[in-house]
Every structure is written in structure tokens, then in C-alpha cells.
Amino acid sequence: xxNRTLFIDPGRCIGCQACxxxxxxxxxxxxxxxxxxxxxxxxxxxxAMPTVCMHCEDPVAxxxxxxxxxxxxxxxxxxxxxxxxxxxxxxxxxVHACPFGVPKLDxxxxxxxxxxxxxxxxxxxxxxxxxxxxxxxxxxxxxxxxLLADRPHxxxxxxxxxxxxxxxxxxxxxxxxxxxxxSVPGGYV
Amino acid sequence: MKRRARPxxxxxxxxxxxxxxxxxxxxLLTAAIYAGSRGLxxxxxxxxxxxxxTIFLAFGVTYRYVVWVQSPPTRRYLVKGWKAFxxxxxxxxxxxxxxxxxxxxLAFQTFIKERGMGRWAAxxxxxxxVVGATLITFPLTFGWIHFRSAAGTESHYxxxxxxxxxxxxxxxxWLGWLTFRGLDITAVLVIAGCAYFLWRRFRDREAMTGQHxxxxxxxxxxxxxxxxxxxxxxxxxxxxxxxxYDFLALLHMGxxxxxxxxxxxxxxxxxxxxxxxxxxxxxxxxxLEDKGPFHCKRCGAAFETQTYVEDLEETMSELGLGFxxxxxxxxxxxxxxxxxxxxxHVKEGF
Numbered sequence: 001x002x003n004r005t006l007f008i009d010p011g012r013c014i015g016c017q018a019c020x021x022x023x024x025x026x027x028x029x030x031x032x033x034x035x036x037x038x039x040x041x042x043x044x045x046x047x048a049m050p051t052v053c054m055h056c057e058d059p060v061a062x063x064x065x066x067x068x069x070x071x072x073x074x075x076x077x078x079x080x081x082x083x084x085x086x087x088x089x090x091x092x093x094x095v096h097a098c099p100f101g102v103p104k105l106d107x108x109x110x111x112x113x114x115x116x117x118x119x120x121x122x123x124x125x126x127x128x129x130x131x132x133x134x135x136x137x138x139x140x141x142x143x144x145x146x147l148l149a150d151r152p153h154x155x156x157x158x159x160x161x162x163x164x165x166x167x168x169x170x171x172x173x174x175x176x177x178x179x180x181x182x183s184v185p186g187g188y189v
Numbered sequence: 190m191k192r193r194a195r196p197x198x199x200x201x202x203x204x205x206x207x208x209x210x211x212x213x214x215x216x217l218l219t220a221a222i223y224a225g226s227r228g229l230x231x232x233x234x235x236x237x238x239x240x241x242x243t244i245f246l247a248f249g250v251t252y253r254y255v256v257w258v259q260s261p262p263t264r265r266y267l268v269k270g271w272k273a274f275x276x277x278x279x280x281x282x283x284x285x286x287x288x289x290x291x292x293x294x295l296a297f298q299t300f301i302k303e304r305g306m307g308r309w310a311a312x313x314x315x316x317x318x319v320v321g322a323t324l325i326t327f328p329l330t331f332g333w334i335h336f337r338s339a340a341g342t343e344s345h346y347x348x349x350x351x352x353x354x355x356x357x358x359x360x361x362x363w364l365g366w367l368t369f370r371g372l373d374i375t376a377v378l379v380i381a382g383c384a385y386f387l388w389r390r391f392r393d394r395e396a397m398t399g400q401h402x403x404x405x406x407x408x409x410x411x412x413x414x415x416x417x418x419x420x421x422x423x424x425x426x427x428x429x430x431x432x433x434y435d436f437l438a439l440l441h442m443g444x445x446x447x448x449x450x451x452x453x454x455x456x457x458x459x460x461x462x463x464x465x466x467x468x469x470x471x472x473x474x475x476x477l478e479d480k481g482p483f484h485c486k487r488c489g490a491a492f493e494t495q496t497y498v499e500d501l502e503e504t505m506s507e508l509g510l511g512f513x514x515x516x517x518x519x520x521x522x523x524x525x526x527x528x529x530x531x532x533x534h535v536k537e538g539f
Contacts, residue, residue, distance in 0.1 A: 010528060011536040027394035038521060040528035049528030065508050066501065068262040068469075069462055081399055085304075086459040089466035093262055096493065097505055099512050100527070101520030110300040110466065120398040165511030175535050185534050186512070187526030 001158040002078050002170040004143050006052055006117060006128060009154070009174035013138035015039060015048030019130035026118060026129050029082075034115040035130050036101070050139055052130065053102045053115035054160075055080050055170030063094035063103055063114070071112070078170045079119055083112035099162045099186055140174070147174070155180035162186035204256050211252035218247045226332025227352040239330035242446040249453030250461055257462070261507040265500055270468020273475045286474060290467045307385060315382025315412070321375040373423050376416035383409045383416075408456045414444040473497065485519040487526065492519050
């Protein structure tokens with residue numbers, strides 16, 4: 001995982017949508033939210049799941065690999081950026097190849113949009129918009145050491161299992177202590 | 190899964206296929222210049238810098254294009270897009286699909302209008318300025334077009350295309366003015382477009398996020414430099430009686446040559462890539478008719494087409510990603526399923 005990154009803890013999420021609203025305020029994608037907030041068992045439970053771009057490290061950015069226009073740049077710091085506006089041809093490969101379901105596409109603008117970990121803020125040492133406003137700490141921005149200092153009984157995992165494949169990411173999920181060496185399941189496909 | 194190791198040394202990075210095809214393109218252009226200028230008889234030696242840079246451009250652009258289309262996703266779209274385009278059956282079913290896409294996506298770039306009217310207007314000025322300048326400059330520097338003063342007249346010129354006499358016009362008429370001021374008009378259009386985008390690059394935080402000097406600012410600066418030095422040539426001949434013209438001509442050629450050589454490596458390459466969006470549009474539209482939409486394996490909602498998902502899975506498999514099956518679920522279901530799995534296996538019942 002990256003040195004300073006996002007840690008997601010769905011167990012703390014109360015589904016308030018503050019992250020969604022804050023993300024929308026960002027200058028780099030005005031009025032459009034990059035974070036997803038899904039209700040896992042709608043109608044039966046309040047459980048909610050915030051999803052940001054996990055900035056896949058290994059394999060490196062599948063979204064960028066399946067892009068036929070080489071439009072998605074991956075920075076030396078591991079940040080997988082939104083597709084370059086002049087290159088995106090609107091094919092949606094990134095949207096459907098991402099195992100986390102992160103990128104969005106606006107076909108009228110022929111533009112892909114995805115979370116770039118608030119690059120305009122984090123590249124200057126600031127926290128992401130979503131982590132800044134999250135009232136419960138379900139989205140935490142910082143180093144792993146800072147997370148452990150804040151939550152001594154928690155650990156984090158940056159390894160996800162999809163079918164028989166493992167995906168290592170730049171962001172991480174908060175897991176209970178003792179479970180950090182096991183991959184987080186990507187779903188039931 | 191490990192990342193692919195980069196080959197060592199710059200020579201091992203050279204693609205032999207792309208080099209061969211790029212060299213062929215450069216040789217073909219050279220031959221076309223020779224033939225089109227009637228064995229260099231109509232070739233203006235003073236413009237040799239432009240022609241040489243264009244030959245290098247032909248090599249560079251072709252080289253990069255060949256490297257680009259070799260990646261699994263690009264190759265797949267290239268083959269499928271051309272197949273759909275060249276199909277007579279598709280042409281009969283959707284006769285207006287391609288012309289509409291070309292006019293809307295390539296000529297008028299209506300998708301940029303959705304991003305903002307100012308951006309669209311500026312891009313149109315820039316686009317038509319560059320297209321106009323290219324159509325005027327390239328044939329001139331290749332010796333494909335040249336002008337001669339008409340015998341027995343004071344201000345009449347004859348235009349020759351590939352050595353064949355076409356029209357005779359009065360330099361003082363509106364056609365003459367338009368012909369000899371064509372590059373000035375395109376320069377004004379380019380400067381107007383670039384000025385807007387430069388302003389945006391310094392003032393708009395959306396544009397400023399993640400921008401790079403070489404990738405985002407240099408192309409604009411280069412276009413402004415070409416246009417301004419080009420206009421200075423007119424300024425010199427019209428108002429300074431040709432003073433400093435030779436120096437300005439060299440300066441202008443320097444800016445043009447550097448920009449032409451830069452095209453294959455930088456942002457300008459999107460001009461070559463953009464037509465791929467037409468291929469994608471034809472491919473998606475025709476594959477929807479052929480096999481119908483694809484339905485999410487979990488929620489059943491229709492998204493994309495059967496052919497598209499099959500092709501994407503093949504691309505993912507070719508890239509060795511290993512989770513092709515996930516492409517059969519819509520993005521929301523992927524997220525929800527991950528949430529359900531987290532709730533069941535990581536933090537039970539959160």
C-alpha cells in the first residue's frame with residue numbers, strides 16, 4: 001500500500017453520504033461525485049459501503065491496461081488518475097474491467113471520471129475531501145502507523161481476492177487484528 | 190501476479206515492426222514529394238526544413254501508431270471497428286452512422302460542448318486554425334502547390350497543383366487576399382483558441398490539477414509561437430518593408446520544425462488517436478443489433494452488449510488479469526457484492 005493512503009472501514013459507515021457531498025465540491029470535478037456509497041442490504045440493514053479507487057498496484061491499474069487509448073496515466077507515486085480528456089474515446093473498458101466497480105463514464109462528454117485520491121489536495125499534503133468530512137472515521141486518510149495509533153485493535157489489508165487472482169492495492173480496507181494476512185474477498189463471482 | 194519487467198537498454202525498447210512501417214511511411218512521403226513537385230522542379234529549397242521535419246513526422250507518427258495498436262485492447266477495437274465499418278450489411282442498416290459520427294465527433298467535437306461552451310468554442314478555433322494551416326502549408330512545402338505570376342499582367346497569379354495549371358486570380362481580389370492571407374487567418378484562430386486554454390491552465394483548478402509543463406503547456410506555447418512568428422512575417426512585409434524578414438523566416442521555421450518533431454511524443458498525438466472513437470461507436474452500435482445487450486449476472490440490468498463483454502473478457506485474459514468473470518457484473522453489483530462478502534467474512538454483521 002502507499003505511504004499515506006485511504007483506509008476504508010465499512011463497519012463504521014453510517015451511510016450519511018457526507019463523503020459523496022464533499023467529493024462533489026472538489027474543484028477538479030465540480031458537481032460530480034467520484035466516491036460511491038452503496039447500501040449493501042437495502043431495506044433490511046443500514047449497512048453501507050463507501051468505495052473509492054483502490055489504486056491497484058499489482059497488477060498495475062487494470063483500468064489503464066484495458067484502455068485502448070492509453071488515456072489513464074499512473075503516476076510514479078502510484079496514483080491512478082482520471083483518463084486524459086483529450087484521449088478518452090468513451091469505450092467504457094475501464095468501467096467494466098475494474099474489479100471494484102469504480103470508474104464512471106459520461107458518454108455525452110465522452111469522459112471517464114474516477115477517484116484520483118483528491119490529487120489536487122493530497123499532492124500538497126492535505127487530506128482527501130471524503131476523509132475530512134467522514135463523521136465516523138469510516139474513511140481514514142494517513143499512514144498505516146497513524147491508523148494503528150488511532151485504532152490499536154484494527155489492522156489493514158491491501159490484498160483482495162477475485163476468483164483465483166489476487167489484487168494488491170495502494171489503498172486498504174480496515175480489518176480486525178489477526179486478519180491482516182488474509183486477503184479481503186472481492187465478492188462471490 | 191508480478192509486474193512485467195522492463196527490457197534493459199534503449200535499443201531493446203525499439204520496436205522493429207514499427208520501425209519498418211515508420212520507415213516505409215517516410216520513404217513513401219519522400220517519393221510523393223519528389224513526384225508531386227515534378228522531380229523537385231517546383232520544390233522551394235528555402236522550405237526544405239519544413240519538408241524534412243514532415244518526413245520525420247511521418248516516421249514518428251507511424252512508429253507510435255503501430256506501437257499503440259499492438260496492445261490487446263487497441264488491436265481488438267481496431268480490428269472490430271474496421272470490420273464493422275467495412276461491412277456492406279452494416280452500411281445498409283446504418284447508412285448515416287459514420288457520416289454523423291465523423292461530423293459530430295471529429296469535425297465539430299460536440300462532446301466538448303458538454304464540458305463547457307467556452308472550451309468548445311476555443312477548441313473549434315484551435316482545430317480549424319490548425320487544419321487550415323496544415324492544408325495550406327504541407328502542399329506548399331512539398332512543392333505540390335506553387336504560384337507563378339501570369340505573363341503580361343501586373344497583379345495576376347496562376348496556381349499550379351502537382352505542376353498542373355489550375356486557376357488564375359488577381360492578387361488584389363478577395364480570392365487573392367484570402368489565398369495569400371490564409372495562414373494569417375488560421376494564425377489568429379489558433380492564437381484565440383490557445384489564449385483561452387492558456388488562461389484556463391493558469392486559472393481553472395480543474396485544469397490545473399495534475400497538469401504538466403511538457404504535456405499540457407508546451408503544446409499551447411508551441412502553437413502560439415508558430416502563429417505569432419508567422420504573423421510577424423506578414424507584419425514585416427506589410428509594414429516594415431521586409432526588414433528582419435530573413436531572421437523572422439528562420440525563427441518561424443525553427444518553431445514549426447520543433448513542433449512537428451514533437452507531435453509523435455506529446456499531447457498532439459490525440460489527433461491521430463481520436464478517430465478511434467468512430468470505430469468504437471460503430472462497433473458498439475452494430476454489436477447491439479447483432480447479439481443484443483448483456484445482462485448483469487446478479488441484478489439482470491442491461492449494460493453494454495454481449496459482443497462487448499465477450500471481447501472485454503478476451504482482452505482481460507490476454508493481459509493476464511485473471512478476474513474476467515467480474516466483467517459480467519455491473520459496477521454497482523461488484524461494489525455491493527464486495528460489501529456483502531466483507532460483512533460476511535471480514536467484519537461479521539457490521
